[in-house]
Amino acid sequence: MLKLIVCGYNGAMGKMLKECIEKTSDTVLVAGVARSAQTGTCDGDVKLFHTFDDCDVEADAVIDFSHPGNLDAMLRYVKRTKTPVVIATTGFDEEQNKAIEETSKEVPVLLSHNTAVGVNVVIELVKEAAKLLEGFDIEIIEKHHNRKEDAPSGTAKMLISAIKEVLPESHEVYGRSGRSCKRQPGDIGVSSVRAGNIISDHDVLFCSDSETVTIAHHSQSNAIFADGSIQAAKFLIESPAGLYEMKDILKF
Template sequence: MKIFLSGITGSMGHCLLDSLEAETVVAGSAGRNGEVDGIKVYGYFDDVVEDFDVIIDFSNKFVTKDVLEFALKHKKPLVIATTDISEEVVKDIEAASKEIPIVYSHNMSVGVNAIDIILGKLVKMLENYDVEIIEAHHNQKIDSPSGTAKMLFETIKENRQELYPVYDRVDSREKRQKNELGISVIRAGTIAGMHSVIFAGMDELVEIKHTATSKRIFAKGALKAAKFLLTKENGLYDMKDVLNVDN
């Protein structure tokens, strides 16, 4: 499998390069022309001359729309692993998926997506419990809360539609409301990623938690998604499709 890697000079780009097995990255893109580990890096998508099978996007939300146009131009499958993408670009992704196969997920980790599936079942069983989400990442992460925290919240809300997110209780001088779902954020050190969902009931607490000890899990998930796309026609897929999970 020949890969074009968007965001090749970033931390996740380097992580994916380190995670390669039988795959090959033939070229990549970044803010300017250059080279990484002998691989050609382009500052402009129009300059790309290499042939490739699939595109993996680990860039940033301001670049993803250009990556999408690049994929459409070459009619190539696209894995979008970039987070904090605007609603406008999400609509562009949905439209583009009618012409090319796309995997788009807030988190490429197998474990996180397994938790997301379990959550849907837990919410139904623990319907009267208070729910809180806590997420932690390294001190260089820009977006807050994480895309994964948003994904977990949406899964919970699908099953308890009355819940609404509360991000800050500093100025709140009242007791917790029944339908609140608190989302707390930690940014510190080199934490690769931690997400915890707490269900607190009368005299008991249930917690489901995922901890990433390395960014390699996201790179490996993206590679798995890329291989999955090579067998697919046009359409929009997520990691549950990649894992072949009937949710």
């Protein structure tokens, strides 16, 4: 039985992850960490903690869908206990990304801005399209609910990185306004929408003068991210220390 700790337990993704873990026959949730939780309380059989500095529960893996502010304490915990960690939180700064990389030298870490299997397939398709559709203009449109704090989305950043692997001279342009907004060679246009209760939509447009090719992913439920993160946790417990991505699980 795979014992899991969820960071961001009281958030929307934490609640979805709890449901998915309960439905998965070989996993069990043993603890939850949330800034809104009181250390020492319980939710059924799940022990709750305000911060990982308080956490005295051991597990096989940690899954993090929370906030960048939780990172430092979580990394201290996983290094102290040598626990693999799936980090699916977005919005980290450069210093935090370096801390994640350093931690991965001691324990298995999977860092992904999007743990959905379909999204990671889309990223590979976008990479192939960038190779084949030479000279096409590229635009990315990402849409999320009105509560999302960071923009552009982590998934949009993954798409940009995939395109730049193929087209290293390209560069991202975030939004367009003013008199100097005419497209320049190598532009990757990126637009962000924050409205209503949109879960996560991403469209990548490849446009020429005579045709448009669109590669799209539209999320219908947060369960796709939770299921992918559980799959990632199972992968990590069989892996040596290192920094992994979803593509390592999917064997692209």
